[in-house]
Amino acid sequence: MARSLLCRGVGVFQLSRAVPQLSAARYCSHTEPEPLTVRQQSSGIRRIILNNPKKRNALSLSMLESLRENILTDADCDDLRVIVISAKGPVFSSGHDLKELTSSQGREHH
Known part of the structure; x- marks a missing residue:
């Protein structure tokens, strides 16, 4: 059996x-998979942390979208004075995720 x-x-x-x-x-x-970015806010300071150290915080399209969302969320709030972007892991970011660059999607996509 x-x-x-x-x-x-x-x-x-x-x-x-x-x-x-x-x-x-x-x-x-x-x-659950960890979020690509983590947003913390206190006393007018918003901290956005790139949170994909296994891929050296590569700026994939999904990472860029998450970063954009965290920057724009309540951006016009009177309490927000500054946004600090930092990263988890040994490097801030390795740059764009080159595995996403394909000729089938074209330059306009990126």
């Missing part, structure tokens, strides 16, 4: 009896 393992609705995998006991935690991630 086969055993079933369900991982957060991703799918059902059949495991034969020959396979030793498996822990779902070893094979399935149960954590």
